[in-house]
Each structure stands twice: as C-alpha cells, then as structure tokens.
Amino acid sequence: MSTVEKQLDDLKAEIAAEIPNDISVSDVTYEGPELVIYTRDPKKFAQNGDLIRTLAGKLRKRITVRPDPDVLARPTDAEAQIRAIIPDEAGVTDLDFHADTGEVVIEAQKPGMVIGRHGSTLREITQKIGWTPEVVRTPPIESATVSNVRNFLKQEREDRREILERVGRQIHREELSDEQWVRISTLGCCREVGRASFILSTAETRILIDCGDKPGAEDEVPYLQAPEANPLNSIDAVVLTHAHLDHSALIPLLFKYGYDGPIYCTEPTRDLMGLLTLDYLDVAAKEGRTPPYESEMVREALKHTIPLEYGDVTDIAPDVKLTLHNAGHILGSAVSHFHIGDGLYNVAFSGDIHYEDTRLFNGAVNEFPRVETLVMESTYGGRNDYQTDQADSEQKLMEVIQETYDRDGKVLIPAFAVGRSQEIMLVIEEAMREGKIPEMPVHLDGMIWEATAIHTTYPEYLRDDLRDRIFHENENPFLSSQFNHIDGGEDERRDVTDDGPSIILSTSGMVTGGPIMSWLEHLGPDPDTTMVFVGYQAQGTLGRRIQSGWDEIPMNGRGGRSDTLSLDLSVETVDGFSGHSGRQGLVDYVRTMNPRPEKVLCVHGDESSAQDLSSALYHKFDMRTFAPKNLETFRFR
Amino acid sequence: MSTVEKQLDDLKAEIAAEIPNDISVSDVTYEGPELVIYTRDPKKFAQNGDLIRTLAGKLRKRITVRPDPDVLARPTDAEAQIRAIIPDEAGVTDLDFHADTGEVVIEAQKPGMVIGRHGSTLREITQKIGWTPEVVRTPPIESATVSNVRNFLKQEREDRREILERVGRQIHREELSDEQWVRISTLGCCREVGRASFILSTAETRILIDCGDKPGAEDEVPYLQAPEANPLNSIDAVVLTHAHLDHSALIPLLFKYGYDGPIYCTEPTRDLMGLLTLDYLDVAAKEGRTPPYESEMVREALKHTIPLEYGDVTDIAPDVKLTLHNAGHILGSAVSHFHIGDGLYNVAFSGDIHYEDTRLFNGAVNEFPRVETLVMESTYGGRNDYQTDQADSEQKLMEVIQETYDRDGKVLIPAFAVGRSQEIMLVIEEAMREGKIPEMPVHLDGMIWEATAIHTTYPEYLRDDLRDRIFHENENPFLSSQFNHIDGGEDERRDVTDDGPSIILSTSGMVTGGPIMSWLEHLGPDPDTTMVFVGYQAQGTLGRRIQSGWDEIPMNGRGGRSDTLSLDLSVETVDGFSGHSGRQGLVDYVRTMNPRPEKVLCVHGDESSAQDLSSALYHKFDMRTFAPKNLETFRFR
C-alpha cells in the first residue's frame, strides 16, 4: 500500500471517530489541495453546521464533503427543489448537475442570495436534495472569456478530476529528504523589466513562480534551460502572481516542454491569463512571428489551474503552504506567501504591487504571520521615480476632457485593456455622475470591453467600497449607460468620428497595433481631438514617438500601401495612473510591513532602479538587501 | 560529416600547407586536449626542429606527432639503437613499445639525460628509429603506488585511447549556445572545512572542481544532487586541485553515478589520489562503514585522468582553457585558472595554498594573464589566525629533539603521510647534516614512506633549490641514510623501542588509528619519550585529547580486550608547519596578486574564518568579497 493510500485510510478512521455515529464515510480522497469526504448522509452532514469546519481544524486540511452518488435526488427533482429554495431575485441563469461528484453548479446573478447568511441557503439545498451546490456569478456584462473558460472546464471535467487526484497525491506524498534548505533561483526579470520567473526550491520541492515574456525583446525568454528548472517535469507547482504577459506569457509553453502539474492563481488571473495569452498568440501571428506554442497549450494551462482565494492557506507540496494576498496591481494580482517546512522559513513574492489604495483596488497586503525574505518588484524603485498624486492626475485629466469638449472635440486615450482602462472608467464615471464634466459617450474599443466584463464577474477582488457599492447599493459603475462597446467595427468608428464630443479608450496602450491605429487614421488629422497618454510609453513604440512630438507617422494603408499620416490632434500626457507603486510606495510597503523581513531581493526593475531601491532599503531599515542578476541562486536556510 | 570531422579535415589541409612538401600527413585526430598528427616521415619532422612549435602556435593547439605504424623500426632493432644513443648514466630501467601509437615509453633514473639539451637526444632517437619517445622517471625510492598506476595505465591503454578520442571530440565540438554567462555554484566547503566542490558553468560547459569528503562527518558529502550538477553525465570535465581527501575522496564516486569524462590534475596528484582514495576505502571498511564506492571506481578515475603540467594552457571545452599553477600546499597541488570564452571571463580557484616558500615547495603562484574572480581558501582566514614563523618552529623542534636525545629518549611524531611528513624530514635531515642535532635513526611508519617515494618521483614539483640540489648536485635529502622504512611490522617496532634514541614519524596524524597506536602502546609508558604534535588536532580525536593533557587512554588490546593505557611520555606541541597559509599569508596572496581580481569568494574555512577574511579583503583592497553558503550560485557575466 502506498503511503498516500495508508494516509487516506488513517484519515478515514480519524474522521469516522470524530463525527456522530449516524453519519457514514464511504470514501476519502485527495483532489488537489483538498480532502474530499464522500458520505451516504450528506443531509446529516449539512445539518451539523460546524462539523466540516471542526474537522478541517483537527486534520489541518481543506475539506469538501460530497454525497455518495447513489443517495442523490434525481436531477429533475433536484432542480425543482433548488428553484423553490433559492429566491427569484438571485437570478439563477444555469444549473449543471455532475453525477460523478454529486456537485451541482449554480450560476446566478447574485451568488450571495444563493449562498444565504453564513451559507444557510446552501446547507438547506444539501439537506433537501443531497447534492453539493457550488455557486458562480453570472457575468453582469457578457464575457466571452469567462463563458469560454467555464464551458471548457465543464467539458474537460473528467480529465480535470484525474489531474486533481494526481496533484493531490503529489501534494500529500511522504517527504523523502531530511536535508533542510531553502533556495531561490532567478530565471528572469532581474536588473530588467520583463520575463518574470523564479524557482523556489527545497530539498523536497521545486516551485516555479511566474513565467513571462519580455515586451519588445521576443527572443529574451526566462532561462528555463537553467539546471535549477530542469527537468521541467520535476517542478511540483507553478504559481502565477498575475495575468500580465511579462508574468504569464510563457506559462502555456511549460506544458509543451513537459510540465504537467498544477498552476495556482486566483480565478480572475486564470481567466485573464486565458484572454491575454490567446491574444499574445494572435499578435505574434499577425506580426509574422512563429508563436512559441499553440492555443491548445493555453487550454492545457487552464485545465491545470487550481484557483485560490485571497487568504486561503493551501498545501501545495509536502513542505510548502501557499497563501495569496491582494497586491493592488490588477484584477486578481497576488502577493504570494510561502510557508516552508514546519516553521523553517517564509518567503513572500510581491509580484507587481500598488501599495496605496486606488479606485479599483485596495492597496497591497503587507501583513503576514511570518516572513523572513521578500522578493520585491522595483519597476519604479529609482531614486527619482516619484509619482504624481492620483488626485492631481485626475484633476488634470478632467481639465483636458473639459477643454476638448468645449471645442467640440474628442478625447482619444490609448490604454491597456486590463487595469488602467477600468481605473480611468471609474474616474470618468464619477466625474460625470458628480457633474464635474458633462455627460458624453465613452467608447471602449479592443479588448477593454471584454476585460471590463471580467472585472464585473469578480467584484470580490475589487476595492472594498467599490465592492460594497456593487453588492449593497446595486450600483455597478461599469454598467453605467455612457459606456459603449465598439462592436460594429469600422462602420461604428466612422459614426463615432462623425458624431459630437466623446471619449474613446482603445488598445493597444503603446499604439503598437490594434484599433487605436484606426482611431489615429480617423482622428489624427482633426485639430479638435486630444490624444491623452495615461500610461508608460516604452522606447521604440509609436506611442513614445507621438508623445515626444512626431507629427508625421507611417501608416500601413488598406491594400498594403505604405502611407504617411499627418497628425493635427493635440497630444497630452497625464501621469499618475500607474498600476505600480512609485519609489515612495515601495519604500512604504517595506516600512509598514509586518513583520519586517530580514532580507529583500529587489527585482523587476532596470539595473539602476533595482540597485537604487536595494541600497535605499538597506540604509533606511538596516536589512540585508540584494539586486540579483538573472541566473543566480540564493540560499536562505 | 560531423563538425569535428570537418574541423579535422580542415586542420589536415592547413597542416599540409604549412609543412615542407616532402613531409606527409597521413592522419589527424584528437586525443584529449591534444591534436595528434600521424606521418610517414617522422624522421623529417624531427629534423625540422621548430616545426611542431610553429604549427602549435599557428593552430593554437597542443600538438603531438606520431609515426605511421608501417614506417616504424622493429622493436628489437629500435631498442638496440635507443640504448646506443642514451648515455649509460641515464639509467634506463624500462623500455615499452606501443605499436598502435608508435610511442616508446622510456623509464629512466635520470630523465633529463634521456631528453638531452632542448630535447636533442629525443629528436635523435626519433630520427633514427621513427618511434616517438616518451620519458618517465624511475622512482628513486620504489613506490608501489607509482608502479601500480603505471602498470594499470599500460594495461588499459586501448580503453584509455578510446576515452581520449571521445574527450577530444567533446572538447573540440562546435559551440551550440550563443548565450554568454559565467556562473559558480557552491556544492560544498562553504562556511566549513571539508567536502570541497564547485560547479563552474557557462551556457556551453559545466566543470566540476574537486569533490571531497568532510573528515569526521561521513554523511556530509558535496551536494551532488543539486540541479546545477545534474545529470552528472552532463558535466564536461572534472578538475582536481590536489589529492587531499577533503578535495578528492568522492571523485571515484562520480563514475559510479554515471560520470564518464576526464579528470584534469597534475601527475603527482593523480598518483596521490590513487593512494589516498584506496586508503580511504580501507579505513571505511576497517571502521565498519560501507564504503561509498568500490576500488574499481578508483581505477576508473585513474583511467580518465589527463595529467597536466604547471603552466600548460589546455583546452578542456570549446569555451574553456585551464591552466594549473603551483599552489605550495602539497605535492602536485594546483591553483586552477580558467579562461572562459574569447576573453569573456577569468576565474582562479586557489584550492588549498601556502603563499610563502616552505622547504618542500615554492610559494603559491598569484600571477595570471587576467583574472576577474578568485575563489579562495580561508582555513586560517580568521582575524587571529596568525602562525608561528617556521624558523622559530624548527628551532623549537630541534630543542625538543636534543633534550629527548640527551635523556636517551625517543621522539614520537604523529604526522600526515603526505606533505607535512616530508617537510619535517627535510628539517631533520638538514639539522643533522649541519650538526645542529646528533645523527640518529629516523623511522618512517605507515604511509609516510610510500608518500615520500612519490615525492622523489616528481622532483619537478618541489621547491626550486631542492629540485636543483636533486638534479645538479645529485643530493636527494629523502635518500639520506638515517631514514628507515618500518617494513618489519611489530617485530621491528619492538626492536626500535628497545634500541637507543631515535625519531619516529608515524601516521595517522591525529592519532585516530594506524601504526601510531602501536607506538603509543610501546612508548606511552616511557617517561623518556616525547610525543610532538606538529599538525592540527581536530576536536574529538585522540590526538587532541593527549595534547590537552589526558594521561589515561582507552586502547583495544589484543584479543578484543578493552584496556586502559597510562601515558608517562612528555607531550609537546610545535606549531608552524602548516600546509596552509595563515591569515597574513592569505591577505598577502591577494595583496600581491597580479592582476588584482575584482571579486573574491572566501570558501574552505569555518563560518567566522570565511567571513573575517571576506571582510578584511573588502576593507583593505576595496574589492567585492563574499563568504558564500553551500548551494548558492553566483553569476559573474
């Protein structure tokens, strides 16, 4: 009998001893990090309100209880009963019964009303029908990404269960090594921005954290060929801090290279990763580059993803517990905390962070039970990288909009689909609602609409007061009537061009392709239009050129003609909407961190930024700080 | 056609173009780092004195010329001619003809007389008989180790040639990677003494430097399971700095684990490694431990060894050239200098060093064409690790010997077989020759005699004035008549005990076993005997206990009785004969190093010694210094 088998037998006995005699345990298995208990008495389990929580505490495991298949009500009967229990206002849009696991997935517009106070409605459902309900939100704005991902996972349910069982056994395997050490190897994003990738390793376990590309340097990928990462199938787990491509682009590639294990991230990160990596393949194809992997690999990645919620302490290896915390950077972004061994060591990877609250997100979490080493981003860690206060930036943006409106012009804002667009939407929505600027249409072009739809699907990940507004006051600013999805292509763009004043948010954020190119053609020659840059424009991009004053730009006209376009529109730059903390925010993050780490590795910043930040933290806080290079390995224990 | 094949074809054409028309080139192959040219005209090649050197310079390769087998004189004729050419005083003791390579190995008591001025006698031999002569020294004292190694290699000649051809092709393979980086990974001996082991790696090549054990901690072996070292058969080359077991003990284990490549070291290091690792297996067996490998693996290691001379610049990988330099520590010990890429980077590994001249060796070399990083031993790097001046130590030792002699007693010196014994022998021999102490027998017991025999076989590796004395004045101090090899076992020891005053040098150096245990039984109760400690006594050894005053020691009597032995002999300690530089010597090594390196990694010392030295070098010389931990990886380019 394998040790995992033996372990499960022991657990089964322990559970049987813990629970009342009249509740049976027919089977106990692992699915990913969870312990799944099958019972012929799901209703009694549900009646004993705290039983599961008590068990979880005793066994120190995450526990799911499922009914034995032969005690389930028939789906047609069950459906009728579920609809009777759940109030109509919950807006149930789909019910999906999975006889193999006894789960019923309930998709509803208001998941809270399906769950009930402290889960009371859910318990009532189980007591009546035996099935275990699982609730997901119906996206308030239809999101192709969310529904594609959900449909795909539904369809791959069996494969997925196999994966989860395999991963579960891996996680709960017996520890083989009695060596004790903790190492971090840098595979990318050291003294540079881009290709984020790290290996966290112990004698027992290897974890890959992020695996991104380097924008503008397609051949500079993470050093996956480094011995510390090889063979790839020896890696136990991949953790993705957030969906930006400089962290996620090459995650699907891992599966092409033989990785077959889990990816841990938040649910929105999973969906955004799907959206952004597919777009990444698209762009590569359009630019005539050979994409490094096929879309099939994106599906593999999705299938292997185990979503975690902020704050859940999760076993991901025999000697490693992972907890994700809000990072304030983009939807679902996570500071990833690793607890290693039984109190041996603790490491936090910041991923990308915004320390201060923004309109969209709470500031990044920096409280942990313990943490000895922090691996920290340094994008704006340079000694002069102070940022404009966002209130001032908003003020300036409103002035630009007002002036443009006054001359009957349009405001054209190139923006990244994920994060900054939604922040700007919130700024504009509030200003219009409060009468600070006149009401006018706000057109969303490119992936922005889709990204916004994903945001509305996961309000739990938004800033607390925004979330409250959405939940309690039923006031979702993203659903405001002025927002218009450009889904009519060139015809609609021409109509908007001919219409009166409006605001247009369009990808790509650095004017390197996408619908913004059309908008430039339409509005570039219009002196009443103002183009406003609200995000960083990298060296070599068209955005950077326009920002610095170019007024003749090359355009690929229809039919392959190569034309020049004269720009007559005004150009403005409004800083201060970054998803990254500036120098002050980064220092504050460490200053107020609790507990304060002993060591900080400054990464994800160009050489001078990383070194400046490293030196500043050392002098301010008398801690050991480093600005590693790629391909180095640090040992902590 | 493989790229190596193509390369050899090109070389053949290039050589043909360079040499006179009347000299043919029948074949060109690689054997290890050497390019071997086969010719049907070996005599003409030999006549053109500088031809080989010119070719070597042009092709930037080490070149050996061999006759085509069918132009060789018959061995019997050839032997007669060789004996006619070489003067009788050369003392030829063996001639060995290898028809497959056209080489004749000439073993002689005076190799210099076989070689002749600037190689003139060798050239004369080739001109007469076609065979390529190779000269080795007949050990002046018969050495079982040297003759076993030579016989073994003779017997494995065919295997060895295959290995060399394979290695040659590996070394001269085409470079695959266009990445440029240089890393060092620490697999052992960081913040500790023992289990020396490092990986030096580039995108193209991996080199393992040393692979030793940790005395007194048999389970703490180098971290060979670290990914940086795996798979072991991906390692291109092993470099062994010297034969001490904390550097060499686990080299044979590599072959058990699948390594099948070359080992580079000096010739005496090869022989001493054979001696010491076989003894290591013996001791393990005697102590009832399971040896980590079988003696067969020692033979594998010997078979894969490619000996290098100090100063030879040798290609060991497409992008790495190795040069060994005298380290002053033990016979054959080498500072190992790596030149990487075409001027990309230079790293020197000190191995263990003695910076100042000793009686046995010149001080460690610290001049290099270039060197950016030095990996340096720190055994006595602590702030208080200053050593007694050797002249004072010698003075004190002579006083102890004189006093003991005066009371008709014996001097018993526990000593390590390799290095310190020979240094003490030289001190005693001089003192007697100069009449500073009376002449008396000096008995050598345990492996000391054998180790001394190996020293006499390689006088080129000894200090220059000692070498000169041996070569020119025909005065080999190791052959002095007072030295007596204890080869008659207990009978002889009893005779010595009953005889008058004498000096006894015996292993083991820390009184942890070996014949010193017998000597203790014989002389321990004798108040006229003086036991003199001349080397470091580790915590927990019997030597340390006696040194600190114990006068009742447990002994395993004959027939398994466990007895107690009362010690009545005097005990003295004479410091200052270390094979390691003290703190001052280590600092001086760096101070006078030319050029001075940018970075120094302080290793091979306990935590405080390594950190003290690192800090001292940083403050004195304003260089980047580190005291790495095991399992770290540093990137330099």
Ligand SMILES: [Zn+2]
């Ligand atoms: Zn990001």
Ligand SMILES: [Zn+2]
């Ligand atoms: Zn990033």
Ligand SMILES: [Zn+2]
């Ligand atoms: Zn799979």
Ligand SMILES: [Zn+2]
């Ligand atoms: Zn040594």
Ligand SMILES: [Zn+2]
């Ligand atoms: Zn050593």
